[in-house]
Amino acid sequence: MCSHTPKCPPANASDADAARPTAVCFEQGWSLLCNGVPLFEDTGELRPDLPVVPPRRAHDATAGQVAA
Template sequence: MCNHTPKCPPADAPDANAAHPASSCYEQGWTLLCNGVLLFEDTGEIRPDLTIIPPRRAHYANAGQVAA
């Protein structure tokens, strides 16, 4: 699927998100990588084998609290 040199990482590699974008729709918030991974702007993704990777959001202990 990938014609880049060096080859992009496969979809099951730890660095799969480093592959080159093949197509994207910024209005809908997704990018298809050349290795078949579908990335979403909320950091979630769908792999070619239909494995769903949930969004990776930072968790802050004091989020939303106002200092007194």
Template sequence: MCHHEPHCPPAYASDREAARPVAFRPEQGWTLLCNGVVLFDDTGELLPDGRAIAPHRPPLPRAARRSLLVTAA
């Protein structure tokens, strides 16, 4: 899925959350990354093969998430 340089980490890499966001639905609580991972506001993840990753850290405040997405775009 990643067509930009430098390439984002693959969906199964430990740093997969560093990929660029391609869709953001704050009203629904999720972000789609260019590597196919869906991140949820509670820090859970859905991998492209359907595996779910349980929430694993305290969620960022909404303002911090928004500023991260603005700077990543």
């Protein structure tokens, strides 16, 4: 599927989200990667024949704190 050099990682690779985007929809918050993986702006993924990859957001230690 990939015609890039070097080749993008396949959809079942641990680094599948490193593939190049082939289509982007900013309004809906997703990109379609060269390897066929839809990548969502919250970093969640749907991989072919594999379980859903949940979002990998960084934990914000200040979230929910009230400023004094």
